[in-house]
Amino acid sequence: MRDFIYFLEEHLGNVLYGWSTGHTGKKLPFQVAKYSDGPFLGTSTYTTIGLSDHLLKSTDGKEIRQELVIVSYTNFGDENIPGILQQVGMFLLKDHQALLRGDVVGPYGSLFKGSKLEALYASIPVYFPESFEIYDGGDVPIVMTWLIPIMASEVQFVRTDGWEAFENRLEEVDPDLVDYRRSSVLLEG
Template sequence: MSTYIDFLEKELGTIEKGWSTDAKGEKLPFDVVKYCRGPFQGTVTYSTLGISHHKLECSSSNKLIRHELFMITDEDFGENEVVQVLQQLGLEALQAHSPYLRGQVIGPRGIVFKGSSLEALYVSSPAYYPEEFHVYESGEELPIVQVWMIPITANEADYVLRYGWSQFEDILVEEDPDLIDFSRVSIV
């Protein structure tokens, strides 16, 4: 029988490395892991592992959701920053007992990564992966949703808040920016 980790590693490659403590050395209620590949040559994927053990309640519908958070980077991008961002987001979801939902904007909170103008995160499905990867269903419990955390600019965050996530995603499709390039300029 295939496990959730088997499901992840089939698409993302084997887990290369993991973090179970924060920068202060304190144990976290979940791990962050790095897989050996991303959706494109020269990229890697990071995810939380363990947030999906918690059934998070959507405040607008009272629906219970299980999910894990993902980020995709160039393989030579500094892993410590990515790990810290995923740890912070994971802790916030667990503390609020609330899932991140598609189209949600987190921030702007200032520069997400050194040397970048990206100041917020956009919650989406992992569009760079096949649709069958977006949700893991074991048939035993609630499915686990894969949530892609995309760093965006303050202007993009403002655009989503003003015009809605659907219009923003239409622009993403039209402009086709490299969402893995954390030094990219705003598309709006």
């Protein structure tokens, strides 16, 4: 585990602090950590740590290890971010199912106060160096999965047009995916 923590801090800066209990005070089977750096100036990164102690199944039955990543602006504060990572992590452990690229969790209503973002889209962490995508220091590599907050209309687009079309749209529009007050990437109309 020490090597994995080094891997995280090498990419994300020092761990500032973390959470090991949920909102009820019950100890969780993994932790959430906040780091000093994000992928660019003025951002912070949060990850699960220890979710990868559990093997998760992908749709083809292959077992993978996984940790979750969220990025926000530092001045946004922690708000619901630790709780979101805890809830998604516990959701994955319930059935030991991995969250794969293009998967969507939600919508469940507004994730943040004053925000239209209601769901989470799973992707590769493209705001980081490619070396951050997979930690290959154990028996089974650990996949770093970026959870991108998205709107209900964007969820519908992913479900009807597919994740590749959604990611193509993200490339075309190039939205600020760290801005939790952002506009939709879809043409409203």
